[in-house]
Amino acid sequence: MREKKKFKIGLSDSLLGLLFRQALATPEKKRALSTTNFDSILVYSTTALGDYMFNSPALRAIRQRYPSAKITLVVHPKYKDLITTRDFYDDVLFWTNKASDMFTLVSQAKKRRPQLAILLHSHLPYDVVSAAMAGCQYIVRDNYAKPVGKMNRWLTYGLDEFDEHVIARKMKLVSALGCETDNVAMALPCAYEKQPKAEGVIRIGFQLGASTLVRCWPPEYYAELAQRLIASDSRIEIVMIGSAPEKCLAEALMQHVEPTLRDKITSHVGKTSLPQLLGVIASMDLLVTGDTGPLHLAIALRVPTLSLFVTENPCRSGPYQDKGRHEYIYLPLEDPRVVDEQAPLRAISVSEVFEYVERMLTH
Known part of the structure; x- marks a missing residue:
């Protein structure tokens, strides 16, 4: 891990330890994770378009697991025009993954009183920090087999080594929540009109x-x-x-x-x-x-x-x-x-x- 990243993680850990200890992972939370029903959930998919598509089967599984929950998707603002179909979530917040607009995200997310954050694909450490600052008590994260250092103590569940397809990774992650993982079909994020094509072409x-x-x-x-x-x-x-x-x-x-x-x-x-x-x-x-x-x-x-x-x-x-x-x-x-x-x-x-x-x- 690069020294700059270690510094950011250390500073973030200290901030959370002083002000947001409600997000600290505990043995009790780990045991209760798969059976707890949550009313408000944040789901992060803040990276590339292909990553969002890979995440869509997990989004479906999360909705099926928590049919009555208020699910808010956090995505990068460059996909604002694409993320319009909301079968698997109720609302969308936009974030660039940067510290500069993290407080805007936190302010908006806090209004939803989230209890659980599911970090499908996002950037450390600000994803964990923003989820904790928004009030989440449980944080679940796909670590992509990359070291997370002190951030690990804030993860109720973190998926590390898992050398299979990315979609399989996501389904493995949400299985820790008690989600069904059989349906791996990707879902389209918005409506579209098929472009015409001449017959025979x-x-x-x-x-x-x-x-x-x-x-x-x-x-x-x-x-x-x-x-x-x-x-x-x-x-x-x-x-x-x-x-x-x-x-x-x-x-x-x-x-x-x-x-x-x-x-x-x-x-x-x-x-x-x-x-x-x-x-x-x-x-x-x-x-x-x-x-x-x-x-x-x-x-x-x-x-x-x-x-x-x-x-x-x-x-x-x-x-x-x-x-x-x-x-x-x-x-x-x-x-x-x-x-x-x-x-x-x-x-x-x-x-x-x-x-x-x-x-x-x-x-």
Whole structure:
């Protein structure tokens, strides 16, 4: 653990010890956790879109466990337009994970008089601190096998080592509350309208970007794949999706495509709201993507996907439901074909991806 993190944790522990001891974990609380019924609950999912999707089966399980509780979801404000379907929670608060706006979160959360905080995916130590300051007596947290130091004494239950899929981690976490964990299907966070598509068209989506460049397949590879697909079947059209910062990837792809084929490629990169993005994905016959949030949106939409992995193991973050509908290509970092540390997905050839796509379209 870095010294700066240790300092933050030590300071936070001292603050909680002086003013918010109601959140201290005790043997009695640990024994009572699975059988206690709570009236007001905070659930934190303050990281990436893909993380929220992974958390959605646990959100469903929490609602089923506490059908009468007031459940408040805490999410990052960049997903404000997406988090509108509230089947599994009653209200939403927005927080950037930073100390600078933690007191605003605490002020809003205290009005709900929460007793339990479930930290599905959030940042230490301010997640624990904010939950305790809001009045929670019980705190449950997914630690992702990372050291939490003195914060451990504030966790009624903390999940550490558990080397399985992220969704399985979340279900393991909420099982400590007495939740049923059989339903692992991800749930969509908002309503959408499916984008129209002409009859007979085969629409293949390309998600060009990801949270880091090491998770991106090169745009020139996507360009070659687009040309080979369009040449193989006149019914095929290509649709690109992504966020505004990924426009440069779409532009790079188009620069590598023959001018005569460009009218068969449509870019929605940086042009859609998150609900509109769902509508575009829903219209696809197949999505080719790296390990990123839209992959999991497509899985929830029951759209077939071909996902490309090198830096992450798909057994932990790849398709987990409807596995017969999805394929992935995985080369571990230690594979001798992985030679470019800055762009490791270059090791996955266009020919290999093209063969997968052809097989999936005719399956």
